[in-house]
Amino acid sequence: MYLPSNISGPRLQEAENARRNRLELAQACARGQVTRRDFLKWGLITAGGVLVPIQGLSPFAGSAFAAGGSNIPTGLPPSPLFGVRPFTQPMPRFDVLPRKAYKFGTGVMDPLPAFPGAPGPDPTREANTTSQPVAPELGGGLGPVEGRPPGPIWAHQRWDEFTPEVVVEVTQEGAKPNMAYHPGVSPQLNSGIDPAVAFHPRFHPDLPDQGPLALWTFNGSLPPKLLMGRYHESILMRHHNRLPADPAQNGGFGRHTISTHEHNGHHGAENDGFTGAFFFPGQFYDYHYPICHGGYYSINLEGSDPRCGSPSDGGGIYKLAGDYRETMSTHWFHDHMFSFTSQNVYKGNAGMFNIYSSLDRGAEDIDDGVNLRLPSGRASDSGKTWGNLDYDVNLMLADKAWDADGQLAMDIFDFDGFLGDVMTVNLVYRPYFEVERRKYRFRILNAAVSRFFKIALSDGSPMIQIANDGNLLPTPVELRALDEQGIAERYDIVIDFSRYRPGDKVWMVNLTEHENGKKPSRDLSIREAVAGKSPDPCVGKFLEFRIVRDPPKPDVSRVPSRLIPNPDLSQKPVAAYRTFEFGRGAAQTTDDPVSSFFGPWGVKTDGGQMLAADFGRVSAAPRFDTCEIWTLVNGGGGWDHPIHIHFEEGQVLARDGSPSKVPPWERGRKDVYRLRPGGSVTIKMQFRDFGGMFMEHCHNTVHEDNAMLLRWEIDGSGSASLQPLPTPIPTPQGVTFVDPTDVLPTAFK
Template structure:
C-alpha cells in the first residue's frame, strides 16, 4: 500500500469496512463511497421524517419503480456489491464483546389489569372529541384527545352487550429503565432474574443501552409486554401515544403515528388496528376487545356447551355463546400504521396476548373433562405461566454505536444479523425436568425461521397461529415459520438429566429478505459455516433440576377440531395474486406506491390504497379465496384480518396440506410461486379490514388491500367513508370501489 493511499485509508477504514468495500479500493473510490454514503443517509433521514415521499423520490429519479435506491454515481455504493453481508445494505453489527448464552432470557413483562372505572377520562362508545392544544410542530390549534375516528360509524360495536370488565392502560414511548418488572413467576422459574432489580434497555449486558429514539415499546420498557385475557371478560385497551411530536426524533426510522392491531382478534373493525386509523402524539385510542367466540350469534346461542366457556375464578366454568371449535389461545398485538408497520414493530412496538378458556385455561391440575390440561402450572385458577412460556424470536441490527438500525430502502425485506429472543441476544433459559409449553412468535419483519433442537429430539406442535390444532403433531424439525406465525410446541425435558444443555436452532438460511435460500440440516446449522449469521443456535436450554412438583400436564390426542362448514353454502369465490411491479392509479393521500401489490379477480396488480374497497363479502356468508404467489423469487406470508380460515388445498391438492396446517389459520404462507385455497366465514362484526403480506416490508411497499363487510348482512354493501387522520381531528373522504 503506497503512502498516499495509507494516509487516506487511516481516516476512512471504518467507513470502508461499514460499506463492505474491497481493501484494494483506491483513495478516489473511497472518497466517492463516503460521499455516496453521506448522500444516502441524507435521503434516508428526509424520507424517515416525512419531508420527502416515495412519490417524490421516484419523480426525481432517486428511487426506482422496483422499490430500490437508484444506482447512481455518488448515491448508492452498496447496491449489488458482492462484498455486502447480511443485513443487506448496512454494516455488520458490532457486538461489543457479547458472548452467546451468557445472559438469562427474561420472561415477558405482564401488563397490569385494572378496573375500567380507574380510567380518566372514562371510556365512551363514540370517540372522545374533547379538544386540547396541539403542539405547533404538529400544526398548532386544537385537536381531540382521542385519535379514534369520530361519530357513529366508528363507535364501539356491541359495547353495551360486551361492556369492558377489565382495563389495560399503556403509554407507547421511547425506552427507559424498567423498575416494575412483573413476570408473574418466581425467580427460580425465570433463570434467576431478580424482578426487583432495574432492567436497562439493552440486548446484552455488554451492549450499549438503547436510546429513547432508537427503541419504542409499550410502556417504554423491556422485556416485551404480555397481556392476559380470558373469554367472556371484555378488555378496554387504552393506548397513549407518548412519542415525540417532533417526527425527526426517530433515530432514522419509524414514524410517531400509531395504530395497534390485535392479531387476530374477533371484534369490530374500529378496534382492529386498521392501517389508516392511526393517531398522533398526545392522543390516546380506546380499543374495545370483547374476547368472544366466533359464531356467537348463530351457534350455541343459549350458552349451554361448557366447551365454549371461560374459567370462573373458582375452578368452574362460565358458559358462553358461540362455537367452541373457534376457541383461540395465542395472540399478539403490534403497531400497524400505514406504510410504517415494519419500522415501528421492529423498533419494539409489539406485545403478546394469551387468551384463556375452559378448554385452555392455563391450569394443568383441573380435571373437569373439558380442560385440556396443557403445561402451565396450578397455583391460580387460570393463567399460570410457570411452565407456559412466551418466546418472541426476531433478528435485529445495530449501527456502529450499538443502537438499533434499519435499512428503510431495502424493499425486498429487511434482515438483521443478531438473533434475539425476548429482546435478548442469544440468551439461556433454565428449565426443570418436565414438560413445558412454548408459544413461539416469529417477530421478525422479513426473516423466516425453521426451528429444531440441537440434539434432533422431538417436539410436539399443538397450535398454529392463534389456534390449537385438531391433533398434536410430533416433529424433530418445525416447518418454516413465516413472520407473524405462531407455533405452540411442547418440549418434554424429563428425558434429560440435570446439568444437560440443549439448544434451539434456526435452520433457515437467507441470502436476502425475499425468501429462505435453503434449509440446512441441524449439523450444518450448528457448524458455524453459514454465511447467514442468524442461522444456528439461538437459545440455550439449561436443564437445572428436577420438577418442583409432579408434572400434571397432558398433551391430549385430540385438541380442538375444525368447525364443519360443509352445510354452509359457498356464496362466492375470489382470486388474489401477490407479486411485484404494482401500479398505483390513485393519487389520494390514502394511497402508497411501492414494489409490491395485489391483483384481484384477474385485474391489474395494484399497490395499496386503504381508501379503496377491493372485496365486500356479506356477513353471514362463507367464501372461498384462492391466494396465488405470481413471483417465484419471493415468499409471502399472507395475513387476513378478523376471521380464521381453513386451508382446503395447497398447490392444487388437499394432500399437500401438512398436518400442522390443518387447523384454523390467520397467516397463510404461499411459498415462492405457490398457491393456496382457503375457506372463510364472515360473522358477528362489521367494518373495514385488511389483507396483506406479513413480510411487513412488503406490506409497507405496498402489498396491502382493504376489504369490508357489513355486520347487518345487507345485499349491497355501501362502503364506509375512509378516515384521514390529522392532529387537529380525523377527516373523512368517500371510499372507492374496485370495479
C-alpha cells in the same frame, strides 16, 4: 444483499458513509420534505421501487476496494458486538401488563368506574372528541383527546353486551429502564432474574442502552409486554401515544403515528388497528376487545356447552354462547401504521396476548373433564385457577441490526425485505433459559419484519406442535424440525425436558438461510446449521436451554391426542369465490396523498390489474353471515409471501390446488398463509358477528409497506353493503371522512 466477511477498513468506511447518506434521505422523508415519488423523479429509485445502487448511497455499489465472501444480510455495516458472547445472559420472560379488573360472571353489569391509572376521561362508546391543545410541531390549534375516528361508524360495536370488565393502560414511548418488571413467575423460573432490579433497554448487559429515539416500545421498556385475558371478560386497552411530536425525532426510521392491531382478534374494525385509523402524539385510542367465540350470535345461543367457556376464579366454568371450535389461545399485537408498519414493529411496537378458555385455562392440575391440562403450572400452588405461566413461556423471535454506537438501525430503502444480522429472543441477544426436567409449552412468535425461521433442537430430538397461529390443532403433531415459520405466524410447541439430566444443555436452532429479504434461500440440516458455516449470521443456535433441576412436584400436565376440532364448514353454502394474486409491478390508479402509496409490490383481485396499496380502495365486500372461498396466489417464484387476512380465520382446503398437499400442522384454523414461491393456497372463511373495514396483506411487512395491502369490508348490520363505508383521514386536529377513492367492480359480489 451481503457485505464481505473479510471487508477491509476503507470498504467498511465506505459502507458506513453510504448508511449515513441513506439516513439523511430517511430523515428527509420523516420530515415530509421529500416523498418517494420525488426519489423516482430524481432517479434515485427505479420504477420498480428499488433504490439505485449509487456509490456513496448504497453499500453494494461498485468500489475500488476488494470484495470477498459474504455474511451480513442487512445492507448495513456489521453490527458490533463489543466483545459480547452468545448465551451469556438469561432470557427474560415477558413483562405482564397490569389488569384492573371489575366484576365478572355475576350476571350484573355495573356502571364502568372512573378510568384508573393516568388522568384521563372515562371510555365511551363513540370516540371522545374533547378538545386539547395540539403541539406546534403538529400544526398547533386544538384537537381531540382520542384519535379514534368519531361518530357512530367507528363506535364500539356490541358495547352494551360486552361492557369492559378489565382495563389495561399502555403507552408508546422511547426506551427507558423498567422499574416495575412483572414476569408473572418467581425468579427461580425466570433464570434467576431479579424483577426488583431495573431492567435496562439493551440487548445484552454489556451492550449500550438503546436511546429513546432508537427503540420505541410499549411503556418504553423491555422485556416485551404480555397481555392476559379470558373469554368473555371484555378488555378495554387504552393506548397513549407519547412519542415525539416532531416526526424527525425518530432515530432515522419509524413514524410517530401508530395504529395498534390485535392480530387475529374477532371484534369490530374500530378495534382492529386499521392501517388508516392511526393516531398522533398526545392522543390516546381506546381499543375494546370483547374476546368472544366466533359464532357468538349464531351457534350455541343458549350457552350450554362447557367446552365453549371461560375459567372462573373459583375453578369452575362460565358457559358462553358461540362455537367452542373457534377457541383461540396465542395472539400478538403490533403497529399497523400505513406504509410504516415494518419500521415501527422493528423499533419495538410488538407484544403478545394469551387468551384463556375452559379448554386452555392455564392450570394443569384442574381435571374437570374439559380442561386439556396443557403445560402451565398448578392452581393448587399458585392459587390462580387460570393463566399460570410457570411452564408456559412466550418466545418472540426477531433479527436486529445496530450501528457503530450500538443503536438499533434499519435500511428503509431495501424494498425487497430487511434482514438483521443479530438474532434476538424476547429482544435480547442469544440468551440462555433454565428449565426443569418436565414438559414446557412455548408460544413462538415470528416477530421479524422479513425473515423466516425453521426451528429444531440441536440434538434432533422431537417437539410436539399443538397450535398454529394461536389456534390449537385438531391433533398434536410430533416433529423433529418445525415447518418454516413465516412472519407473524405463531407455533405453540411442547418440549419434554425429562429426557435430559441436570447439567445438560440443548439449543434451539434456526435452519432457514436467507440471501435477501424476498424469501428463504434454503433450509439446512441440523448438522449444517449447528456447525456454524452458513454465511447467514442468524442461522444456527439462538437459544440455549440449561437443564438445572428436577421439578419440585411431579409433572401432571398432558398433551392429549385430541385438542380442538375444526368447525364443520362442509355444509355451508359458498356465497362467492375470490382470487387474490400477490406480486411485483403494481400500478397506482389513485393519487390521494394520504391513503394511496407508491411501491413495487401489489395485489391483483379477481384477474384485474396489479394494484399498489390505497386504504381508500375497497377490493372486496363479503356479505354478513356468509361463507366464501378465497384463493391466494403467489405471482412469481422469486419470492414468498405470508399473507394475513384480518378478522376471520380460514381453513386451508388446498395447496397448489391439491388437498393432499396440506400438511397436518396446517389443518387447523389459520390467519397467516405462506404461499411459497410460485404457490397458491385455497381457504374457506365465514363472516360473522361484527363489521367494518379490514385488511389483507403480506406480513413480510416491508412488502406490505411497499405496497402489498388491500382493504375489504363487511356490513355488520346484517345486510349486504349497498354503499362502501367512508374512509377516515386522521389529522392531529381531528379525523375527517371522505368517499372511497376506488371500488373494484368485483367487490360486491
